[in-house]
């Protein structure tokens with residue numbers, strides 16, 4: 001055989017074993033990590049709350065800070081040995097304060113749900129009335145859902161979307177607020193594809209004497225990248241997760257006015273948590289730094305451009321989009337009435353085709369949450385890979401074909417192969433396939 005025409009070996013650049021310590025102590029877990037890396041590399045990930053954390057974020061998150069206990073706050077800790085941790089936490093807080101233009105930031109919440117819990121605990125009494133968007137309309141569990149602490153500890157009176165426009169109707173929200181006189185109104189959602197007018201919420205809160213809590217978990221990357229208004233300077237309290245469009249590690253922050261700073265800090269510890277996860281906080285600090293680069297701004301712009309391009313393609317194929325389209329990173333698509341397939345069946349078929357999304361209730365859904373009428377899709381992960389409008393069009397075509405052939409495994413398999421082929425041409429932040 002002519003050695004010149006021999007194909008090169010698989011692109012393994014180094015002879016070093018990947019994850020060598022794990023290979024020695026726990027090959028089973030190492031194998032699962034590599035399997036997940038391959039899955040994230042070879043699929044189109046459309047779950048709008050997911051993303052790819054960078055290598056730098058993951059180096060920090062996997063760092064030695066996991067070893068240290070730091071109950072308390074910089075310069076006010078219970079244990080000794082805080083020479084470095086104090087610097088780390090102060091730096092993370094300073095970065096966030098500058099970026100979001102707020103008086104106070106707490107970077108210790110373990111995730112978004114405890115961040116909301118601590119925020120409410122800081123400014124409410126049990127039994128107070130809260131108004132958040134109802135879960136089936138796109139609100140979060142922690143915004144007053146009945147089986148969540150927020151629905152049992154507080155008197156939850158949810159507002160809903162307008163039945164015609166499927167968007168926020170600020171006049172209706174104001175009317176409800178005048179009627180129930182809540183102590184708190186919550187804005188910020190998990191399945192709402194439109195821009196939120198924070199100033200309207202501020203005005204309503206001021207009129208009825210409520211506090212205003214903003215939860216930007218989904219859209220924080222868009223806010224930082226200049227694609228969505230920033231509520232934190234005018235909110236009494238607010239939270240964001242750090243792992244969604246912001247592209248940090250799994251975690252959260254509370255951002256608030258100075259007058260609520262002490263109550264917020266106390267609500268986290270001793271209120272609901274013990275020691276902070278400093279390794280996560282170091283990853284959050286890195287993500288905040290990355291969010292200030294010109295590349296991040298381009299990413300945020302492209303997230304929205306991609307969502308609009310995908311929405312247009314799906315509309316062309318006859319799908320019905322809740323509210324008619326999107327202004328942000330996500331699309332909520334009604335598939336039952338427009339295409340005769342239930343949401344869970346749709347998301348399962350798409351998963352077989354290498355396109356990963358989640359089924360979702362649509363506003364005024366008549367179906368059950370376990371097999372609702374819609375699916376929720378988003379562009380952050382694909383945009384982090386460098387995909388643009390041309391790939392979104394292709395994706396829209398694949399989704400249309402997969403959903404029209406949801407029972408045809410050979411068609412779904414063919415699409416899965418085409419998706420995988422496309423994915424080979426795009427990097428993934430934090431994943432290096434040459435190491436496998």
Ligand SMILES: *Cc1c(COP(=O)(O)O)cnc(C)c1O
Pocket residue numbers: 049111112113114116140142188189190215216217218241251252
């Ligand atoms: C994701 C999300 C949360 C909760 O975050 P977890 O980290 O999953 O607890 C809270 N609020 C909103 C609006 C979210 O999108």
